Amino acid sequence: MDKQALRDKYRQERDKRLRSDGNDQYLQLKGQFAGFVEDPYTPRVERQARHDHVTVAFIGGGFAGLVTAARLVEAGIKDVRIIEKGGDFGGTWYWNRYPGAQCDTASMVYMPLLEETHHMPSEKYAHAPEILEHCQRIGKYYGLYDNAMFHTEVNTLEWNETEAHWDIGTNRGDKITAQFVAMGTGPLHVPKLPGIAGIESFKGHAFHTSRWDYQYTGGDPSGAFMENLADKRVAIIGTGATSVQCVPHLAKACKALFVFQRTPSSIDVRGNKPTDVEWFDKMATPGWQQRWLDNFTANQTGGEVDEDLVMDGWTELSRRIRAKVLSLPPEKMNYEGMMDALEDSDHEKMDEIRARVDSIVTDKKTAENLKAWYRQLCKRPCFHDEYLQAFNEPGTYLVDTNGKGVEKITERGVVVEGKEYAVDCIIYASGFEVGTEPTRRAGFDTVGRGGVKLSDYWAQGMRTKHGIHVHGFPNAFIVQPTQGANLISNVPHNLTESGKTIASIIKHTLDGGYKQVEVTREAEQEWIDLLLTGPGRPSVIGSPDCTPGYYNNEGQAMTAASKLSVGYPAGAVAYFDYISEWRESGNFEGLTLC
Numbered sequence: 081m082d083k084q085a086l087r088d089k090y091r092q093e094r095d096k097r098l099r100s101d102g103n104d105q106y107l108q109l110k111g112q113f114a115g116f117v118e119d120p121y122t123p124r125v126e127r128q129a130r131h132d133h134v135t136v137a138f139i140g141g142g143f144a145g146l147v148t149a150a151r152l153v154e155a156g157i158k159d160v161r162i163i164e165k166g167g168d169f170g171g172t173w174y175w176n177r178y179p180g181a182q183c184d185t186a187s188m189v190y191m192p193l194l195e196e197t198h199h200m201p202s203e204k205y206a207h208a209p210e211i212l213e214h215c216q217r218i219g220k221y222y223g224l225y226d227n228a229m230f231h232t233e234v235n236t237l238e239w240n241e242t243e244a245h246w247d248i249g250t251n252r253g254d255k256i257t258a259q260f261v262a263m264g265t266g267p268l269h270v271p272k273l274p275g276i277a278g279i280e281s282f283k284g285h286a287f288h289t290s291r292w293d294y295q296y297t298g299g300d301p302s303g304a305f306m307e308n309l310a311d312k313r314v315a316i317i318g319t320g321a322t323s324v325q326c327v328p329h330l331a332k333a334c335k336a337l338f339v340f341q342r343t344p345s346s347i348d349v350r351g352n353k354p355t356d357v358e359w360f361d362k363m364a365t366p367g368w369q370q371r372w373l374d375n376f377t378a379n380q381t382g383g384e385v386d387e388d389l390v391m392d393g394w395t396e397l398s399r400r401i402r403a404k405v406l407s408l409p410p411e412k413m414n415y416e417g418m419m420d421a422l423e424d425s426d427h428e429k430m431d432e433i434r435a436r437v438d439s440i441v442t443d444k445k446t447a448e449n450l451k452a453w454y455r456q457l458c459k460r461p462c463f464h465d466e467y468l469q470a471f472n473e474p475g476t477y478l479v480d481t482n483g484k485g486v487e488k489i490t491e492r493g494v495v496v497e498g499k500e501y502a503v504d505c506i507i508y509a510s511g512f513e514v515g516t517e518p519t520r521r522a523g524f525d526t527v528g529r530g531g532v533k534l535s536d537y538w539a540q541g542m543r544t545k546h547g548i549h550v551h552g553f554p555n556a557f558i559v560q561p562t563q564g565a566n567l568i569s570n571v572p573h574n575l576t577e578s579g580k581t582i583a584s585i586i587k588h589t590l591d592g593g594y595k596q597v598e599v600t601r602e603a604e605q606e607w608i609d610l611l612l613t614g615p616g617r618p619s620v621i622g623s624p625d626c627t628p629g630y631y632n633n634e635g636q637a638m639t640a641a642s643k644l645s646v647g648y649p650a651g652a653v654a655y656f657d658y659i660s661e662w663r664e665s666g667n668f669e670g671l672t673l674c
Contacts, residue, residue: 083423097627099628107279116291131255134159138160139261139264142170142172142215144171144559145171148578150579153223158223159227164230168212170212179330180466184462186376187355188390190572197221203355232254233523236527238526239529248261259595262559277488282506287508290512298333310334310335312335313335315493316330316337319339320462320509328466338479339471342486346430346462347462348461371389372390376573379398397429440472454627455626528553546659547560547562549599551603559575559579559582564648564659565656580660584664585671594673596674597671600672610649
């Protein structure tokens with residue numbers, strides 16, 4: 081292995097794709113593009129504006145809201161209202177109904193509250209309809225539908241110092257008050273479009289993958305054949321995880337499919353399979369899902385464990401790295417030696433992934449263009465067993481843009497390097513906003529004590545304790561991974577731990593007759609200081625041979641704010657142990673109650 085030559089190749093490929101506009105290259109879906117965010121799945125039902133009070137209001141009906149509300153109900157706090165802009169629970173899984181959509185982390189650890197709701201995932205990687213159904217199952221099991229508000233977006237959220245509660249306004253005229261508010265608005269719900277010249281001029285049909293138009297394509301979210309595309313020439317722009325999952329279905333249905341690629345994804349083996357019912361019945365003894373969560377996290381983050389219950393691409397990646405490090409001679413068992421071992425392991429894995437392309441894709445030029453030239457964790461790894469095979473289908477064409485992206489869009493189609501590809505339909509597989517400002521994604525700013533806006537308080541970077549509590553914003557909680565475990569390979573594990581923690585705090589506050597709970601400024605600063613003692617963002621993401629993407633802020637330089645987008649210095653396993661002990665002690669160190 082010529083390591084320097086490979087580094088040079090990676091950097092050359094990165095440099096092709098660097099853009100000065102970073103996240104500004106994407107368009108907000110408003111004005112003439114507002115139709116791209118309309119809900120095609122559930123009719124909006126008109127209702128009277130609500131003016132009432134709840135104990136807990138949760139903004140967002142995805143996994144974050146569901147798991148937190150479930151733990152609150154278990155704690156005896158049933159006056160919980162989830163406010164959700166979609167037409168049902170599900171969050172990302174309400175919107176993502178494109179053909180082939182499924183989780184890329186094993187169902188047993190990805191889908192929360194399986195044990196509590198007595199559900200067995202039907203396969204190792206559940207498809208979107210089953211995940212959405214499970215979200216609805218959680219809502220029904222915990223009685224969350226009765227008080228929920230769907231197709232409703234919060235537009236004002238302000239702390240009322242006099243009454244010691246939160247005032248909430250919505251786009252439907254609701255004026256609600258809540259003693260406590262929690263937010264799980266997350267990054268994966270605001271679709272984005274690439275800012276391609278002429279995008280507004282296309283005269284054919286167009287939609288975003290998060291608003292799949294089955295009326296146009298035929299088929300359904302379960303993967304039924306899209307018969308309406310038999311005479312259609314279709315373009316799909318984007319080759320991330322979404323495209324990897326839906327391209328195989330499009331390739332079988334379209335008269336002609338053009339896949340426009342700026343950067344190829346790394347495609348490793350998925351190995352999906354049905355769940356063996358007999359095995360599951362024997363395995364699912366009390367506490368089984370927590371055991372699986374702990375085991376996955378320990379394996380995936382390089383912990384010392386005797387077995388791997390999940391056995392997937394994530395844990396295999398970590399096992400390889402750990403084996404490489406442990407094989408080092410004593411004189412190289414230092415930071416530099418371990419970084420070299422990490423790089424060697426990554427190079428070996430990426431060589432395997434590129435060789436897999438050659439073994440599957442028959443057209444040599446197409447195969448070469450499908451190879452990912454970057455380190456595996458520079459972008460979210462993809463695992464799939466039909467994507468590469470789709471390029472062997474007659475009528476399926478990869479249009480590689482040599483890292484530059486689509487040149488322009490015309491009335492008739494898509495232009496790359498001066499060549500126009502005439503199409504009937506353009507599908508944008510351009511993902512969701514991730515690196516944009518939280519207030520832009522949420523659609524509102526949170527106003528705390530003294531009229532301080534959260535956007536101003538976080539102008540120099542996120543400031544929290546545990547990623548949950550913010551000084552100056554009493555009775556408010558945030559549910560997300562950053563400044564906590566920051567476990568990106570399985571985000572729901574972060575959310576379930578936050579949900580348990582928040583439920584414990586609110587119960588303690590109510591049982592003690594308190595009206596307010598808030599993190600002290602000193603405790604918040606101590607947590608920030610602790611976070612900054614760690615290694616920062618994963619070294620591989622910030623390396624100069626990483627291609628631009630949402631993991632590394634589209635290749636833009638690190639800012640003071642981005643340096644705070646980190647996790648607990650000792651790692652995810654240590655954080656989960658710490659936060660469990662912190663909440664179960666009942667002391668809630670760092671918080672004040674009054």
